[in-house]
Amino acid sequence: MSVAIRFENVGRSFASHVALRDVTLDVKNGELLVVIGRSGSGKTTLLRCINALVLPDAGAVFVHGTRVGGTDVTALRRRIGYVIQSGGLFAHMTVAQNATIVGRAAGDSFERRKARASEILSTVGLEALGERYPDELSGGQRQRVGIARALYADPPIMLLDEPFAALDPLARMDLQDEFARLHRELNKTIVFVTHDVEEALFLGDRVAVFDDGRLVQIDTPAGLRSHPATEYIARFLRRRMERR
Amino acid sequence: MSFKRLLVAACACGFLASCTKLSAPTIVIASKQDTEGQILGEILAQLVEARTPYLVERKTNLGGTLLVFSALRSGAVDVYPEYTGTIDAAILHQTLSYAQIRREMERRFHIFVSPELGFNNTYVLAMKAQNAARLHIRTISDLAAHRELRWGVTPEFMHRSDGLPGLERVYGLGTVNAVDVEKSLAYQALASGAIAVTDAYSTDGQLLRYGFVKLADDRHFFPQYRALYLVRDETIRSAPLLVPLLRELRGTIDERTMTAMNASVDIDRRSPPEVAARFLASRFGIHRTHVADRTVALVLRALVRHIELTLITVLVSVLVGVPLGVAAALRPRAGRAIMKVVGTLQTIPSLALLALMIPLFGIGIVPALVALVLYGLLPIVANTMSGLRQIPADVLDAAEGVGLSPRQILAWVQLPLALPFLLAGVRTSAVIAVGTATIAAFVGAGGLGDFILTGLTLNDPRTILLGAVPAALLAIAVEELSYRVEVAVRPRGLR
Structure with a gap:
């Protein structure tokens, strides 16, 4: 299996804290990697390094073998779907306009965008709501629009930053099921950030655990359960069992 | 007349005015805000319109001396009426004779000073007639014995060296109990008794209306404010017919005539253009067909x-x-x-x-x-x-x-x-x-x-x-x- 995204000794500090410390990892083509950790553990910074919203101050990130930050970042971002927790929808645009904004930026024809809108909206189950405005949608529907927007250009890579964290438990479960299905159907490389252990173990082909900017362990859910690398991870998993 | 027709008429007037403007030189005649300035501006404006081919643009109501004078210097205004005393105090900052003023204005600003119109509109102090009689006040000197009186003076008078500060010194009045009052309010304040003394101009028509008395300037403190017009040299060059007109106006307006014209506007509610037209009709035989009040x-x-x-x-x-x-x-x-x-x-x-x-x-x-x-x-x-x-x-x-x-x-x-x-x-x-x-x-x-x-x-x-x-x-x-x-x-x- 070839490598889609590679981190090589990546470090990144902000004024108040160190977000990433010497991170090295590979994401394979077609893999769904879940990144998990407490807030402030560096997982969001890791994600933002992939689409150049953050540039590392040590080491390098490569996407399909090309170093991030060197080339046109706008073109790079259009080949990477990006979904954030709040949805980040544009309140003054309809659902269809929101979902096809990437096409508008790229100069796609109106017909092309219209056709694509009905495809991606039906992929996320919102084909009837294209003319609605974001404030007329439920939280789960808004999140689906965010995912549709990320799918517009059929990008080989998708980045999701706690996409379901703000949803109620039932809506979250629905979306997790659907997302798992989407992943199987679409065969994309996905990096998915969450702080929900259950979600991580359910969705991830592999799970990367972060603590204080360091990659502590990266393994399959089964491997993680049978061989937790540190007490921190063991505790992480135990807490989840106890809650059940 | 319907609203629409009025609007069309107004637009048409503006359009015609802007068309004719292109042909003949336009003289911008300005004045300050006072009644007298407006009448004097209007007299010259109508005289120019009747006797020359020049067009006139009126800029009346232009604020104070420095404002109008700087507009004159910058060329935004061609002519405006002014007084010798004001030129001395606010522009040249020395007391000069008419001939000296004429020379200095020419030398320093390239401004032509017209012959004097005749009257002297100097400062006077005014009181209510019965008040003055009761206190036996006839001259400014008499005020020295009545320090208790409250004065209300215009802001300009309050601070000018030829206003209140000089007056206090020359007449030994000490520091008088003075507040500054807008010109338009001073007479009402005087009539109501809120103030006892105010400054006024000797040709002010309002003095007649309220029956105020003027106190004699027995020590000849107030300077001469003889009226004349200031004209840009450049304007004279492009509109030379102005010079004979200004000469004709020399000495035509005495103090009584001016006071009466001011009273016509301030008391009888005639418009400055109308009063100016009457003056020109009686004095110069110029008859201007009056446009009805629109x-x-x-x-x-x-x-x-x-x-x-x-x-x-x-x-x-x-x-x-x-x-x-x-x-x-x-x-x-x-x-x-x-x-x-x-x-x-x-x-x-x-x-x-x-x-x-x-x-x-x-x-x-x-x-x-x-x-x-x-x-x-x-x-x-x-x-x-x-x-x-x-x-x-x-x-x-x-x-x-x-x-x-x-x-x-x-x-x-x-x-x-x-x-x-x-x-x-x-x-x-x-x-x-x-x-x-x-x-x-x-x-x-x-x-x-x-x-x-x-x-x-x-x-x-x-x-x-x-x-x-x-x-x-x-x-x-x-x-x-x-x-x-x-x-x-x-x-x-x-x-």
């Missing part, structure tokens, strides 16, 4: 001009203010500097800001517009900035993350989301512009302020209301209209 047409024209001023102001404020607001929002350091400058502009009194424009842009619509725009910027810049800053960070993060360029983010995301704030700023700015535009009349830009200014000068509430009521209604209409525009334009999804 008050409604005049108000309408002023209203149209007022709307023009407001619209242009708002348009330019948006074109300048929105980019400034965007720059302020995107670059915090530049933003602080921009807000400081724009905020400071707003703190300058509007009248002072207008006065500052005169040396730069002369008088007329240009300085008024510049001042109005500088005044209207703050709400637009501030609202654009806060409109952009209130956009949630995650929305901008998403816009950047999905691959929009900075320009696309600004045009497709930031400006539309800031639009409701921006429009509210435009609305505030428009209402401010309607109000401030009334002051634009001070620099001859026209509009409804003309009536307010004239009414204040002539102490005529009816004339004030002719300007004030439409201005107030216009402000309300602008507020209402721009609110509707705002609602209609606001993007769906942001309601």
Whole structure:
């Protein structure tokens, strides 16, 4: 299996804290990697390094073998779907306009965008709501629009930053099921950030655990359960069992 | 006459006026705000219209001496009536004879001084007749024995060396108990007893109306204020027929004639043009067919001009203010500097800001517009900035993350989301512009302020209301209209 995204000794500090410390990892083509950790553990910074919203101050990130930050970042971002927790929808645009904004930026024809809108909206189950405005949608529907927007250009890579964290438990479960299905159907490389252990173990082909900017362990859910690398991870998993 | 026809007539008048202007030299005749200045300006204007091919543009109501004089020097005004004493005190800063004044004005400013018109409109002190009789006050010297009297004097008189400070010294009055009072209010205050003594001009028609007495200047303190016209040399060169006219006016107006003309305006409520026409008819045999009073047409024209001023102001404020607001929002350091400058502009009194424009842009619509725009910027810049800053960070993060360029983010995301704030700023700015535009009349830009200014000068509430009521209604209409525009334009999804 070839490598889609590679981190090589990546470090990144902000004024108040160190977000990433010497991170090295590979994401394979077609893999769904879940990144998990407490807030402030560096997982969001890791994600933002992939689409150049953050540039590392040590080491390098490569996407399909090309170093991030060197080339046109706008073109790079259009080949990477990006979904954030709040949805980040544009309140003054309809659902269809929101979902096809990437096409508008790229100069796609109106017909092309219209056709694509009905495809991606039906992929996320919102084909009837294209003319609605974001404030007329439920939280789960808004999140689906965010995912549709990320799918517009059929990008080989998708980045999701706690996409379901703000949803109620039932809506979250629905979306997790659907997302798992989407992943199987679409065969994309996905990096998915969450702080929900259950979600991580359910969705991830592999799970990367972060603590204080360091990659502590990266393994399959089964491997993680049978061989937790540190007490921190063991505790992480135990807490989840106890809650059940 | 229907509203529509009036509007058409007003437009046609303006159009014809601007066409004929192209052919003959136009002489801009100005005057200060006082009745006498307006009559003297009007006398010369009508004389020029009757006896020469020149066109006349009237800029009456032009504020104080320094304002009009700087307008004359900058070429925005060609002629205005002035007094020898004022030239001495406010312009040349020395006491000179007429011949010396003539020489100095020519040498220093290239300004031609006309022959004297005849009368001396100097300062006098006035009291209520029965009050003066009861206290046995006939001369200014008699006031030294009555330190308890409260004086109400005009701000100009209060501070000029040939006003109150000099008077106190020469007559040994000590420091008199004086407050400053607007000219238009001083006589009412004197009549009501709120003040006992005020300064006045010797030819003031109001003195007759109230029956005030003038106190004799027994020590000859007050300088001579002999009336004459100041003309730019350049104007004389392009309009040489002015010189014989000015010579003809020499000595034609004595103190009694002037006082009577002032009284006709201030007491009998005749208009300065009408009084000037009577004078020219009796003295020069010039008969001008009087245009009937077209008050409604005049108000309408002023209203149209007022709307023009407001619209242009708002348009330019948006074109300048929105980019400034965007720059302020995107670059915090530049933003602080921009807000400081724009905020400071707003703190300058509007009248002072207008006065500052005169040396730069002369008088007329240009300085008024510049001042109005500088005044209207703050709400637009501030609202654009806060409109952009209130956009949630995650929305901008998403816009950047999905691959929009900075320009696309600004045009497709930031400006539309800031639009409701921006429009509210435009609305505030428009209402401010309607109000401030009334002051634009001070620099001859026209509009409804003309009536307010004239009414204040002539102490005529009816004339004030002719300007004030439409201005107030216009402000309300602008507020209402721009609110509707705002609602209609606001993007769906942001309601």
